[in-house]
Amino acid sequence: MAAAGKLFSGRFQLLKSLNHHSSAKFSTGRHLCAQKSYELLIVGGGTGGTVIANKFAPKLGSGKVAVIEPSDTHYYQPMWTLVGGGIKTLEDSSRPTKNVLPKQCDWIKQKAASFDPHKCTVTTDNGDEIKYQYLVVAMGIQLNYNKIKGLPEAFDEDPMLTSNYSTDYVTKTYKALNEFQAGNAIFTFPNTPIKCAGAPQKIMYLAEERFRQRGVRDKATVMFNTSLGVIFGVKKYADALLKVIEKRDIKVNYKKNLIEVRPGKKEAVFENLDSTTGLGETQTVQYSFMHITPPMSAPDVLRNSPLVDQSGFVNVNKNTLQHVEFSNVFGIGDCTNVPTSKTAAAISGQCGVLRKNLWEVMQGREPEKEYNGYTSCPLITGYKSCILAEFDFAGNPLETFPINQGVERRSMFHMKKDVMPQMYWKFLLNGYWEGPDIPRKIMHLGLSQ
Ligand SMILES: Cc1cc2nc3c(=O)[nH]c(=O)nc-3n(C[C@H](O)[C@H](O)[C@H](O)COP(=O)(O)OP(=O)(O)OC[C@H]3O[C@@H](n4cnc5c(N)ncnc54)[C@H](O)[C@@H]3O)c2cc1C
Known part of the structure; x- marks a missing residue:
């Protein structure tokens, strides 16, 4: 790892000299179509990508961070169970992408079409080549x-x-x-x-x-x-x-x-x-009547790239979220091979680790913070009941509240329906919520967990 760090530090200097922020902008505002180079490039502006953009763009400043995201609309997908059940509407689950991305970042409204991590470039489907010093892959899972x-x-x-x-x-x-x-x-x-x-x-x-x-x-x-x-x-x-x-x-x-x-x-x-x-x-x-959950895979673009393992998912260290081969690349969320249940809650557990570790690598240091696999699934069992499952890599329950969460509760249904959407839009997406580690410790003070 030390050798890899040295190698990367040399490449970092080289990239710094290559990094030119001059570019032709083909449209105004935050909708850019340009040949550019960024300190941090994020591919995918769903849950994971937006969280990371909100953590780094204000810190690094304008013009340093870009998000490649083709969709005009950001969806809070966990709400779709409630949409299907007639409790919420699809509109309730959506916000314009431009409103959730930070103002300091450039939104490249394209699809990533190929990755060349040896040259530190991503090519978009209109043929633009975007250079990066650091890359975060957050492309979700393909239906x-x-x-x-x-x-x-x-x-x-x-x-x-x-x-x-x-x-x-x-x-x-x-x-x-x-x-x-x-x-x-x-x-x-x-x-x-x-x-x-x-x-x-x-x-x-x-x-x-x-x-x-x-x-x-x-x-x-x-x-x-x-x-x-x-x-x-x-x-x-x-x-x-x-x-x-x-x-x-x-x-x-x-x-x-x-x-x-x-x-x-x-x-x-x-x-x-x-x-x-x-x-x-x-x-x-x-x-x-039939409700179909489709087969899923990593996005085709990733599966055809050098970034993935045999399963097709981005090959990261499950604890540090750093790519196992390319030290200036990190992954977050559903598109990675991190062996935990793929949820927005898992991203809340991953985003603090990625924030800390990417920052360390940007400073030429080794990543240190470790993800424990935290994930959660609010298992709605009816119009007024829910079992709030929370667990780690090993499948050990990691419950936030000092009560047995393995039973159906009305309170947990309201957590899912009323509290979690607010937490998503106001805290997680904006980069302020890094999972329930601290609340869990406070709530379990003096108790066994
Ligand atoms: C029905 C349903 C219920 C769910 N319930 C829950 C729940 O109760 N609790 C929970 O925590 N989680 C739940 N989830 C899961 C949660 O929504 C996902 O795990 C989470 O959104 C993953 O975030 P992500 O950033 O990895 O991917 P996403 O949020 O899916 O974002 C991926 C982004 O990448 C973009 N993208 C794709 N291809 C490209 C490309 N070529 N170039 C550039 N961008 C690209 C997409 O447009 C998208 O915006 C649910 C999901 C569904 C569908």
Whole structure:
């Protein structure tokens, strides 16, 4: 690491001399289309990218930080479960990108098209080459609906097919829950890493309650068809969820992976992933309503770059978030290979580590601060209940409140619905919230955790 530091320090000097901030701006204001060079380039202006921009742009000053982000709208995606459940609207979850990025940073409204970490450049899809001294990759995870035969077209054909994971379909969910009359209501979980591993079942609990409110529950078979062999990765919360599932008469089919949708016949085809019961065999199930969580992967652009490991995700040290090969590159959030559950909460745990470590590297020092894997999943189990799961790399509960969070609570539902969105917009995005480490320590003073 010391040798790498030296190597980097030499390259840093070279890059400093190469760094020229002269550039032709092809549009005014913060919308730039230019050949530029930046001290810090952030690729992706979602949760992770915006947080890091807000931490570094005010500190480094105008013209030193740029964010490559193609979208005009920033979404608070964790709200989409509530949008699907009819509790919030899609508009509630959105803000203009220009309002969440710091005024000191340049917003490059393009897509990153290729990375050359040897030359310290990123090329955008309009052919611009952006140079950087330091790079933070925050590109999120890619939704691959097209890996399921019949999708995405089937979403347009069938109003009872929906998915909270996309702005294209999330607003269909609540309408479909209100139109459902009888039959199988199926909720799927794919055979890939996904963001918010709780979301595929949270909407199921809301749906089940909505069916009861509407008086159609006795005509519904609610089923969770999951590629996994467990309901949730952390035993404490899995045990709690299994109790909910039993109480609510929900059918769980493990190791079932959705591979095809036939909207004309209302059929869903699942492949069996269980080697003990006919691995690879397919089963066709009739659906009346289906919520689909799509297969996901690292973005194609990253998978074709030198920045990733064999899984396709950005190859960083899971504790320091520094790239294992390119010491001036860091990664945050869903696009990295950090082995924790991919959530906005995980970004709250990562952003302080990245802030500290990137700053150390900028000063020619070694990164020291370590991420413990903190992540959280507010497992909504109904219109007034939630189990707030919080845990670390090892799957050990890391609960903020000095109460047992492994039970359904109304207070945690209000945390999710009312408090967390405010924390996101006002504190996390602006760079003021670095996870609940300090509140947890204060609240557990004198207690065991
Ligand atoms: C339905 C649902 C429910 C969820 N529930 C929760 C929850 O309860 N709690 C929780 O903590 N988390 C939850 N999450 C997960 C959370 O939203 C994500 O983990 C988080 O937003 C990840 O942040 P990110 O910065 O890694 O990626 P994102 O926020 O997705 O940002 C990635 C950004 O990269 C940009 N990008 C993509 N390709 C390119 C390119 N080629 N060039 C430049 N930019 C690019 C995208 O436009 C995007 O803005 C949920 C997500 C969903 C969808």
